[in-house]
Amino acid sequence: MGKKVVVVGAGIGGLSAAIRLQHAGYSVEIYEKQSMPGGKMHQIREQGFTFDVGPTLVMMPSIYQDIFRLCDRNPDDYIPMTRLDPMYEVFFEGSPMRHYAINNNLPDLMKLVESKGPENAKGFLDYLSTLYTRYQVAYQHFITRPFRHRRDIYNPYMLVQAMKLKTFDSADHLMAQFMPDQDLQRMLSFQTLYIGVSPTNGPSLYNIIPMIELLYGIWFIKGGMHTMAEQMARLFEEIGGKIHYNANVQRIMTSDDGNQGKSGDKASGTAQSSGQSEVKGIHVRGIEVTGIEVDGRLVDAPYVVCNADFPYAMKHLIDSPKVRGKYSPKKIDKMDYSCSCLVFYWGVKGTYDKLSTHNFVISSQYDENLRSIFDGTEIQQPSIYLHIPTQTDTSMAPAGMSTFYALLPISELGTAQYEWNEQTVKLYRDKVLEALTQLPGLENLEEDIIFEKVATPQDFEHEFNAYRGATFGLQPTLRQSNHWRPQAKAKHCKGLYFTGSSTHPGAGVPIVMQSGKICAEELRRDEKGDTFE
Template sequence: MKKSVSIIGSGFSALAASCYLAKAHYDVTIYEKNATIGGRARQLKKEGFTFDIGPTWYWMPDIFERFFGDFDKKPSDYYSIEKLNPAYNVYFGELDYISIEDSLEKICATFEKEEAGSGAKLRSFIASAQENYDIAIKDLVYRPGVSPLELVTPKTIKKLGLFMSNIKKMVRSEFKNKRLAQILEFPVLFLGAKPSDTPAFYNFMNFADFGLGTWHPKNGMYSVIEGMAKLAQELNVKIHTESPVEKIITKNGKATGIVVNGKTIESDIVLSGADYHHSETLLDKKDRQYSESYWKKKTFAPSSLLFYVGFSKKLENVVHHTLFFDVDFDVHAEAIYDDPKWPKEPLFYASFPSKTDASAAPEGKEAGIFLIPLAPGIEDTPEVREQYFDIIMERFQRLTDQDITKNIIFKESFCVNDFVKDYNSYKGNAYGMANTLMQTAFLRPKLKSKKVKNLFFTGQLTVPGPGVPPSLISGKLAAELINQHHPIQ
């Protein structure tokens, strides 16, 4: 007999889980609180401009291929991608930047030009990163974080030292040039912690960057959400928007349904793809696994101050993805992780999707997304947002040698308060819980509730961790656990 599954939220992990469950013949319904699907990956459309509100980087194309392949489909059945060249530019000073191109050969040549001998070092560094990538993707990330033994394989035992060391130590022992070291440390920011707090094993992110490259889905990351939703609907998943879940109903230690807009919906299984901390607040206190003090002690990935800006002209000296590392990274990182406060001189990232994709802006105009990483839970006011917009615009103009303030048609901002309001995000975090050593695999919040039967979780606060590809994997793992514990007879 069919079993019903109610899924809370419609981000990447929830949509992925819905597809796997529907394929296994569960009766699946998604409930999304916002007016559009996608969770953090929603879209903003204004005056002919289109912005991805959340993720803008398409990395690890193999994970997307594997996801769609599980349904005998290909990503290209739903959306098209192109490889970016350059993948991104990194600014260190006025018109002083390093361009990361679209092949390891070209990147090695760039490194060599910057520091003699570093090209050969990079080849060997990326070979080891690729080995770790293969172990991570084949052996580790598709495991449900139930037991420490999941981490113990003949291959991982050989890599034990890499779990004890950290990315910063590993990079700086090989690369003395500060600029090159910063470029190699950049990808772990996607994992939500400082390079000095991220196990060296995670250098597999460097292979994702330099080996697999940076891609762009036509019409933006939202086209991936639309593709996944289309697949879900082809598999008979029902999706309801403007349907906030107000309570998870339990009876005798078992989840029996949810309350949506005041209406009780009975369900055999409940799966939450919403923020984990928030999901547990939908339960009576006795049914919660983790206390408030548990969450307070955890290292959360940063929040962000984002600006979505429409420009009346094409911008110069920038590419689709442009990073601004012209200030001290360590000082900014302290303001996020060690002594949470607004950074005096923030690093920032800018994305100009209209450099690649004509759909992002009207002809002759430019769409710009600017992001400053911040400590979660920080005070967020309109005045502070305005102040930081001025700070980064002044630097942006100076570094790229152009005057653009008169060309701003509009700007919209999104920060800590919006992450809380729109996504019920704990402390307004943007990326979930960081992948530090003590928050890896089985040490993360569990996919299956330890207290309530028939209740499961998925997303970036559980396994495997932050980022879009891990969210797809998280959805698969949660669906497999449900199938294991509640098989359809």
């Protein structure tokens, strides 16, 4: 067996990297804080109801399947999938409420856009063609590759590719250029919230998200999204990997730690006062990772893959300011973070054949809603995502009942201008119920709820170490994407690597899986003797 690799966290990025490294001949062990794999792809099972805690929507199914094919497994034996038709339903608040059932059947889509007039129909086709071209450039040259050196991006060829992406526009403004109909614009731009950024300032490249849905469909994994995490963990153990659950990692150890003091407080203070300058003139080439500290005991390893949220790791797991480099505590606090989520998990009496597995309620105060999410003011009239997995998999609730997952995008803790307490939760619960009771068949929803759990931004911060409760990690703004985003390979410490939604290439389950792949490839590249800088 090859050299030992320790992975901090059994989230999807960590599992993706761990499987690839174990398959390549390394001896890999994962240390996971929770009692189950998946990170935010967690699961609640109570009173016969099964809830996914975080991600719920499967896009780009081939990426999910590829990790099993890599190990010569049939993906259908691990993650049986069903294509959803319709993919989702969209309800626009108003009198009357406007309703659209969206699938990825081109004749049906053309019927919808043509009903809005020929200008919208032509614009829709132009949108698909234009964004598909940009998607191919992004996938080939940015999403699937690391940026470990400045020359990896600052060269004539890559600069030409970057210009092809035309990322300087916002997602919603770009859609308005293609289609004048406001409902179509919003149906094809709100998906940037999947990765925690507003369509009003998210780079227009992220309009590839609805394009991917329309071209490849939305799928459902039997048992819910947590099945993916369970089965990746199963695969990892089948090929010889080991997972330690209920194992809380307190520190990533490096050869520089002896110069920082036992707690690292002095080093942290220095980093905070000096900002990014603490690495100037410091010779860091000789610093190496030495292992991790888990529940007070030391685990030695020449390689560490950190799947903990990158900002959290830099502030709480790494003591040395030399290893942190420019990501000092002061820098971390100044970075832009994605929105968070408030999620209500409801076990509900009855079944609801007038709704789909995925349902979106778009606020009549759409613009104000988006502003409040990202400026931290109280949301007056939220947009709601309602996931009903029992519409596809009835085993996720007792017979004759349904599992509801009601989510509203909400300000992360560093932005919110209000406290999270029982009154805040009740305030938003009432708003969610008010919006959902307008949907067909949900007139008596509150009376039909027989089980309830809630996840607030504080819960995401505490349970999953999501920095400031930002569910999707660092916001994928232009200045926090591609080569400007934290990379897989630590800049100032040999043997240390990162994966997850706050690292390149970003958030979203398929993209985080790609992050794990890049992370594994970077480690293997160094093992083969590439120059360490």
